[in-house]
Amino acid sequence: MYPDRLPGDAPGLNETALVQTAEGSILAVMRTVPEGEMYQAFSEDDGKTWSDPQPTGVWGYPAHLLRLP
Numbered sequence: 001m002y003p004d005r006l007p008g009d010a011p012g013l014n015e016t017a018l019v020q021t022a023e024g025s026i027l028a029v030m031r032t033v034p035e036g037e038m039y040q041a042f043s044e045d046d047g048k049t050w051s052d053p054q055p056t057g058v059w060g061y062p063a064h065l066l067r068l069p
Contacts (some may be wrong), residue, residue, distance in 0.1 A: 002051050003019065012032065012033035013030035013031065013033065013034055013039055013053060014030065014031055014062065014068065015030065015031040015061070015062035016028050016030045016063075016065060017029050017030075017062060017063040017064055017065045017066070018034065018065065018067065019065035019067050020067065022067065023043075025042050025043060026042065026043040026046070026047055027040060027041075027042055027058070027065065028040065028041045028043070028050065029063035029065060030053060030063070031060065031062050032064065035059075036059050036060065036061055037043070037055055037056070037057075037058070037059055038055075038056045038058045038059065038060055039053040039054060039055055039056065040054055040056050041053045041054070042062055
């Protein structure tokens with residue numbers, strides 16, 4: 001998702017979960033290392049580019065995303 005480096009001051013991220021939203025964008029939720037806070041990023045072009053990761057305020061190990069009807 002970030003081949004050069006993480007944007008801004010984002011911490012190390014791993015355990016990425018992905019889901020396609022009803023609107024067609026892709027949501028990625030990643031866990032920080034080693035703290036465990038979840039960050040989210042969106043792609044509007046099928047994963048070619050991504051928004052900067054933003055903290056969600058949620059803690060967990062790891063994320064699991066499921067789009068509901």
